[in-house]
Amino acid sequence: DSGVTQTPKHLITATGQRVTLRCSPRSGDLSVYWYQQSLDQGLQFLIQYYNGEERAKGNILERFSAQQFPDLHSELNLSSLELGDSALYFCASSALEYTDTQYFGPGTRLTVL
Amino acid sequence: AQKVTQAQTEISVVEKEDVTLDCVYETRDTTYYLFWYKQPPSGELVFLIRRNSFDEQNEISGRYSWNFQKSTSSFNFTITASQVVDSAVYFCALRSVQGGSEKLVFGKGTKLTVNP
Numbered sequence: 001d002s003g004v005t006q007t008p009k010h011l012i013t014a015t016g017q018r019v020t021l022r023c024s025p026r027s028g029d030l031s032v033y034w035y036q037q038s039l040d041q042g043l044q045f046l047i048q049y050y051n052g053e054e055r056a057k058g059n060i061l062e063r064f065s066a067q068q069f070p071d072l073h074s075e076l077n078l079s080s081l082e083l084g085d086s087a088l089y090f091c092a093s094s095a096l097e098y099t100d101t102q103y104f105g106p107g108t109r110l111t112v113l
Numbered sequence: 114a115q116k117v118t119q120a121q122t123e124i125s126v127v128e129k130e131d132v133t134l135d136c137v138y139e140t141r142d143t144t145y146y147l148f149w150y151k152q153p154p155s156g157e158l159v160f161l162i163r164r165n166s167f168d169e170q171n172e173i174s175g176r177y178s179w180n181f182q183k184s185t186s187s188f189n190f191t192i193t194a195s196q197v198v199d200s201a202v203y204f205c206a207l208r209s210v211q212g213g214s215e216k217l218v219f220g221k222g223t224k225l226t227v228n229p
Contacts, residue, residue: 002157002160033216033217042222043204043206043217043222044219045216045218056216058216088156090158092158092217101148101160101163102160102217103160104150104157104158104159106156106157107156107157107158
């Protein structure tokens with residue numbers, strides 16, 4: 001158990017819908033990262049937050065957004081969902097901004113029908 | 114640009130065999146970190162090891178060992194006396210300290226199947 005929690009574990013929804021994925025980092029970790037794992041793209045970095053502020057963006061679609069709250073949990077919002085958004089979404093956290101290991105949560109498997 | 118190549122897509126071995134998973138990376142940065150993660154069939158990503166670019170010492174942890182060679186930009190992972198529980202997808206990843214982003218760049222992964 002990495003100490004990073006993600007909810008829900010599974011999510012099934014329809015095209016055009018909007019969903020919110022939630023992540024609670026390990027106790028004391030200030031950085032949260034979101035990754036998407038799909039069969040064709042592999043593991044791709046989406047976005048990073050550090051202590052409530054957006055720190056870096058990767059291959060995140062405009063339909064996707066995220067935020068990190070004062071209690072350091074983070075949410076990833078996916079809207080206008082398409083079939084191609086079906087993937088495993090991971091949250092990771094680390095203590096320090098630059099030098100620490102990222103520990104991953106169990107992931108949320110999103111299926112868009 | 115940063116890149117991680119895991120040329121072996123799938124490897125199948127019989128229990129107790131030794132197996133080496135290859136990882137080749139590309140980066141222009143002088144300070145960087147290399148990682149291995151394991152993804153068992155249950156889906157979670159489990160951290161195995163972190164290596165920084167200044168430490169080329171090889172590491173052994175039980176049946177696992179890692180060989181880091183800057184000269185060939187490789188960070189290979191060997192499992193000795195493999196077991197069925199080692200069956201998983203293994204990812205090599207690279208993180209650069211420079212550039213302001215702490216993202217991990219992952220290889221495509223190597224699926225290891227250990228047969229009884």
